[in-house]
Amino acid sequence: xxxxxxxxxxxxxxxxxxxxxxxxxxxxxxxxxxxxxxxxxxxxxxxxxxxxxxxxxxxxxxxxxxxxxxxxxxxxxxxxxxxxxxxxxxxxxxxxxxxxxxxxxxxxxxxxxxxxxxxxxxxxxxxxxxxxxxx
Amino acid sequence: xxxxxxxxxxxxxxxxxxxxxxxxxxxxxxxxxxxxxxxxxxxxxxxxxxxxxxxxxxxxxxxxxxxxxxxxxxxxxxxxxxxxxxxxxxxxxxxxxxxxxxxxxxxxxxxxxxxxxxxxxxxxxxxxxxxxxxxxxxxxxxxxxx
Numbered sequence: 001x002x003x004x005x006x007x008x009x010x011x012x013x014x015x016x017x018x019x020x021x022x023x024x025x026x027x028x029x030x031x032x033x034x035x036x037x038x039x040x041x042x043x044x045x046x047x048x049x050x051x052x053x054x055x056x057x058x059x060x061x062x063x064x065x066x067x068x069x070x071x072x073x074x075x076x077x078x079x080x081x082x083x084x085x086x087x088x089x090x091x092x093x094x095x096x097x098x099x100x101x102x103x104x105x106x107x108x109x110x111x112x113x114x115x116x117x118x119x120x121x122x123x124x125x126x127x128x129x130x131x132x133x134x135x
Numbered sequence: 136x137x138x139x140x141x142x143x144x145x146x147x148x149x150x151x152x153x154x155x156x157x158x159x160x161x162x163x164x165x166x167x168x169x170x171x172x173x174x175x176x177x178x179x180x181x182x183x184x185x186x187x188x189x190x191x192x193x194x195x196x197x198x199x200x201x202x203x204x205x206x207x208x209x210x211x212x213x214x215x216x217x218x219x220x221x222x223x224x225x226x227x228x229x230x231x232x233x234x235x236x237x238x239x240x241x242x243x244x245x246x247x248x249x250x251x252x253x254x255x256x257x258x259x260x261x262x263x264x265x266x267x268x269x270x271x272x273x274x275x276x277x278x279x280x281x
Contacts, residue, residue: 032233032234032235033231033233033234034219034220034229034231034232034233034234035229035230035231036220036221036227036228036229036230037227037228037230038221038226038227038228039226042230043221045219045234047194047195047234047235047261048194048261049176049192049193049194049260049261049262050190050192050260050261050262051260051261052260072260073190073259073260073262073264074259074264075181075188075190075264076183076186076188078183078184079181079182079183079188080181080182080183081179081180081181082180082181082182083178083179083180083181084179084180085177085178085179085192086177086179086190086192111195112194112195112196112258112260112261113192113193113194113195113260113261113262114194114195114261
């Protein structure tokens with residue numbers, strides 16, 4: 001894919017976390033994301049299966065966007081795990097946000113385990129066409 | 136081996152080593168029919184005294200389009216996930232495309248004592264929970280000593 005620009009590195013299994021946040025870093029899963037940008041906004045889709053709306057925490061702090069969530073899958077109390085590919089129970093991932101984006105207008109939507117974040121560009125950062133007057 | 140990582144703290148070095156070991160050993164004993172790690176959708180399997188519980192982590196799928204079948208002790212889950220990339224936009228830039236797209240099928244080998252007539256499945260928050268009952272005769276019994 002030639003149009004892929006590297007901004008987010010994914011470290012399978014390990015979480016992209018704030019330095020020093022060791023507890024979260026050792027146990028959390030880095031969710032898979034799709035990130036697309038057009039002239040008005042950036043749209044991020046993240047796979048967060050097993051996350052209820054109240055267990056999801058999306059926040060912007062010091063120019064970073066944090067996505068943190070906890071998996072809550074109802075299981076019988078006496079369950080013995082025999083095989084597992086998702087060791088959970090936490091998802092965590094962080095991205096740096098450039099100042100072109102308006103962090104106060106982020107729209108977040110969680111449905112069927114997929115989080116959709118829409119981050120609009122600031123009006124002054126949107127591309128403008130400059131009219132050329134013919135004299 | 137890892138000059139790149141040298142200088143990182145000891146804990147993250149341990150973490151990396153542990154991940155390598157889990158990759159080699161798989162952590163849990165797995166069936167000969169189970170695929171590689173990292174396949175979509177990811178599954179967890181557990182059991183209770185009464186049932187076998189399978190959790191399938193398949194976000195963003197219409198439950199009506201999920202196909203769950205049991206045939207000769209093999210539980211199969213298949214379906215398709217479509218791309219969310221908006222098309223028809225010339226100036227769209229893609230920064231990451233890590234999410235699985237396409238059709239998938241995963242097969243889980245059920246133990247001998249599974250009862251294919253007692254299956255329940257529900258899809259909540261992108262997780263498909265399948266509960267397969269066990270045959271009466273295989274449930275644990277306390278034996279009285281005379």
